[in-house]
Amino acid sequence: MLKPEAEDGQASLADPQFRADVLAGLERRPRAIPARWFYDRRGSELFEAITDLPEYYPTRTEIAILERICPDLAALTGKGRAVVEFGSGSSTKTPVLLRCIAPAAYVPIDISGEFLRQSSKTLSAAFPELLVLPFEADFMRPLALPRAIADQPKLGFFPGSTIGNMTPLMATDLLRAMRASLGEGAMLLIGMDRIKSPDILLPAYDDAAGVTAAFNLNLLERINRELDGDVPVDRFRHVARWNDDRARIEMHLEAQEDLSFTVAGRPFAIAAGETIHTENSHKYGARDARILLRAGGWTPVAEWTDPDGNFGVYLAEA
Numbered sequence: 001m002l003k004p005e006a007e008d009g010q011a012s013l014a015d016p017q018f019r020a021d022v023l024a025g026l027e028r029r030p031r032a033i034p035a036r037w038f039y040d041r042r043g044s045e046l047f048e049a050i051t052d053l054p055e056y057y058p059t060r061t062e063i064a065i066l067e068r069i070c071p072d073l074a075a076l077t078g079k080g081r082a083v084v085e086f087g088s089g090s091s092t093k094t095p096v097l098l099r100c101i102a103p104a105a106y107v108p109i110d111i112s113g114e115f116l117r118q119s120s121k122t123l124s125a126a127f128p129e130l131l132v133l134p135f136e137a138d139f140m141r142p143l144a145l146p147r148a149i150a151d152q153p154k155l156g157f158f159p160g161s162t163i164g165n166m167t168p169l170m171a172t173d174l175l176r177a178m179r180a181s182l183g184e185g186a187m188l189l190i191g192m193d194r195i196k197s198p199d200i201l202l203p204a205y206d207d208a209a210g211v212t213a214a215f216n217l218n219l220l221e222r223i224n225r226e227l228d229g230d231v232p233v234d235r236f237r238h239v240a241r242w243n244d245d246r247a248r249i250e251m252h253l254e255a256q257e258d259l260s261f262t263v264a265g266r267p268f269a270i271a272a273g274e275t276i277h278t279e280n281s282h283k284y285g286a287r288d289a290r291i292l293l294r295a296g297g298w299t300p301v302a303e304w305t306d307p308d309g310n311f312g313v314y315l316a317e318a
């Protein structure tokens, strides 16, 4: 997801899709910019920092679950599978899975070739025997996977509750696309954050050290850097809300006074208290997760959680 920078450290030319999404998002009501644009170099660093925060339980909870379930997982998935990770596999979760099931091959899929190559290099160094086949593609659509793994049954891996950043409709489409990409006999291992008290959820998205606020506000800084904007970033405030009706955390950027600014030469005005909606993070109870998997064409096989029931890991078959 990382956007590469030019050799001299200057940001490279803005992605035309970023420009289009930001301009359309600022014009629409309610205003909303897709969360995928958080992840420039700075945003990716800030997200890494979020995963270490005491309030942000999902990452360490999911890793602990994966470590604990390794024997069960190895037995349920069997030998000789190729692991296909939807995302670049830069996280600490990938080595946990690779050590556990010792796959025949590993195919990380990511839309950012640069980031993909970097993380594949690191993984190859850690697992010199493993065939690593980085695949640059948009995994939201069905894909023709590398021929080298054509004869091996696949285990799709989609950790981190990244599926929660999609609406249920998009999530269902993605699960169906994954099923089509992975083919007959495939299995899917997926992490989904669970519904829980807002007393735990809200601090996870609005931490005391202000790292999540910086992550959210970096989107405005990125707009200024890459789209020749003059958005007064310090006049916006990070807001995290629990939307109980939709079972999701929402992140917004709220104008603290009436503001005017330009982006890519276009003027915008935003009233005090108005927000730009920047992210949804949907949470799924165990039964919701099973329904979502079935809607996406998968049959749940096994599920695991942590002692507090905060996070769910699900294994499903095609």
Ligand code: AVI
Residues within 6 Å of the ligand: 050, 058, 160, 161, 162, 163, 164, 165, 204, 205, 212, 279, 280, 281
């Ligand atoms: C990447 N994704 C699963 C994170 C989440 O929890 O929804 C992104 C994030 N946003 C704020 N904190 C973390």
